[in-house]
Amino acid sequence: MKFFSFLLISLSCLIGSTATSFAKEGEKAYEIKIKITGLPDTTFFLANFYAKNQYYKDTARSDKKGFVVFSGNQELEQGMYSLVLGNRKIFDFFVIEQFISFETDTVNTLSKMIVKGSKENELFYEYVNYLQKREKEVAPIQKLKTEGTDEEKEQAKKQLIKIDAEVLAYQKSFYENNKNYFVPRFMNAMREIEVPDPPKDSAGNITDSLFQYNYFRTHYFDQIDFSDARYLRTPVYHQKLSAFIQKYTYQIPDSLYKSIDFVVGKSRANEELFRYTVSWITNTYEKSKIMGMDAIFVHMAENYYLTGEVDWVDSAQLTKIRERYVKMKPLLIGKVAPNIVLADTAQKEWYNMHKIDANYLLVYIWSPTCGHCKKITPKMHDLYLKYKDYGFKVYAASTEYENKEWKKYVKTHNLTWINVSDSLENPNNIKDYPLNFRANYDVFSTPKIYLLDKDKKIVAKRIEYDQLDDYLGRAYGIKTGKSDEHIEMDPTLD
Incomplete structure (x- = not known):
């Protein structure tokens, strides 16, 4: 059992939107007065939170x-702010009014805080000071629980359970008694979800092993009011969004699709939250180094950007997104790879990639003039020589239109795999076969690497030599044990 985890999380975050309007000429739209005894005559900064x-x-x-x-003369956007001196945060507060x-000192900044003109901040410091007080009580008990005698440890455990229950009761009461204000709703959103025990049959056996997991995910955002953009101007919304997507969702496309659509659906209650949620998810997975995560960009483009629902990107950006989507979708993990039909070094024998009989086929698109390819x-x-007797083959396609360098490299290095190119030495090539593999495989740099299974479905791409060796070794039963949960793509193979 974890004791006081929610307390520590709350304190680490706390201590350390609405439309704006303009005032009439000569009048102030906002004024934040702060007096801190013990601080020097110096420059301070007012800093606002936006997501993380x-x-x-x-x-x-x-x-x-x-x-x-x-x-x-322009109202501050409502949300959480900080008073900052240099690189040091003095204290956090909320701007709703x-x-x-504010008036305090440098010794007991929070406990000595006097607030005027803001019920929201009165509630904020009441809550924070209560948590601080209880945390001080917990510290020596935690020490006994770890270092005490067996009897002391047992007693400490009981005390912690009691205090835990008291704090939880306070948090619930604080919210219920003040939920017309934003700060209590923010604090409530920071609380951990209470998950009930799983259902059991008459014999006491659990009847649904996934009940608590499903309940947790289904109710994870219950304490967030998605119609209120002010959550975005605090740390809590980004924390919950990123945790839900990256921590509490298995990082495979099918699982991510469900979680993404679930939270994006909720975010539609507020235009600003919707925009942030869609943009953050898209940007996060567009930059992901984990193989297969390009499927998330395709999903976001297909379901949000190209449907017309996203209205904050201009036509030029949308055109780029559409072009990227069209190129990426056929090359996703699990898709049948686009076929390639190219001729060998003599430009006489043609190899239809889809007709090559191999339990694993590596499509290796390269150039003899590319430094990394060399x-x-x-x-x-x-690697080909190591696994070829197991049914592994390589379809090595050169991107050079001039064959001289390619043929020389193939001969010098005795490359015995399938060597093909789309050289224009034979003028009938274009007429006989559509030589569009550069476009089909999004070849804007070399090398490009795709591993296909026996059905020519893509099972890996942009994979490093060692990872490919490991994958094939396990596939052919040469190596044992589990491979890494996620394979990171090699950025040099892009």
Whole structure:
């Protein structure tokens, strides 16, 4: 059992939108007055939260008495803010009301905080100070639980369970009594989901082993009001979104599709949350190094960008997304690879890739003038020699239109696999066969590597030599044990 995990998470985050409007000329739209006894006459920054990051919003200089005033003629967006000195955060607070004053000192910043003009911040510091107080109680008990005698450990365990229950009761009561305010709703969103025990039959046996997992995922966002963009201007929304997608969802496309559509569906309640959710997911998986995650970009393009629902990208960006989608979709893991029909070095014998009989076929698209190709091609050929007796074959397609360098390299390195190219030496080539493998395989750099199974479905791509060796070794029963859960793609094979 984990004790006080929610307390520690809350404190580590806390301590350390609405439409804006303009004031009339000569009037202030917001004013944040802060007095901190013990601070020098220096420059302070007002920083706002947006998802996982903070951004400087305003600057003010304190006077010799410790007063700092931030003000402006445009209302601040509602959310969580910080007072920052240099690289040090002094304290966090919320801007819901636009005219607020804070007074404290540098010794007990939170416990001595006096707030005027903001019920939201009064509630905020009440909650934080309660958690701090209970955390101080827990520290010596935790030590006894770890270092004490057996009797002391048992007693400490009971005390922790009791305090845990008291804190949970306080959190629930705090929310219920103040849920008309945003801060209590924010605090409630930070609480861990309470998962009930799984159902059991009359004999006491669990009847649904996945009940708690499914319940947790189904109710994970229950404490977030998706119609309220202010959650986006605190750390909590990004924390929950990233955890749900990256931590609580198995990182394979089919599982991710369901989780993504689930949370995006909820985010439609607010235009700003929808925009952030779709953009973050797309950007995160577009940059992923895990093989197969390009399927997520295709899913996002197909279901959100190209449906017309995404209206924040311009026509030029949308055209690029559509072009990338068209190229990427046929090359996803699990798809039958586009066929290639090319001639050998003599430009006489033609090889139809789909008709090559192999239990595993490596499509190796390379160039003899490519520096990286020169380094890995001999290693790939060694791999071919190692596994060819098991039914492994390589379809090595050169991208050079001039065959001289290619033929020389093939001969010099004694490449005995299937060597093909689309040289224009034979003028009938284009007439006889559609030589479009560069477009079909999105060849904008070399080498390009695709591993196909016996049905010519793509099972791996952009895979490093060692990973390919490991994959084939296990596939052919030469190596034993489990391979890595996720294979990272080699960025040099792009």
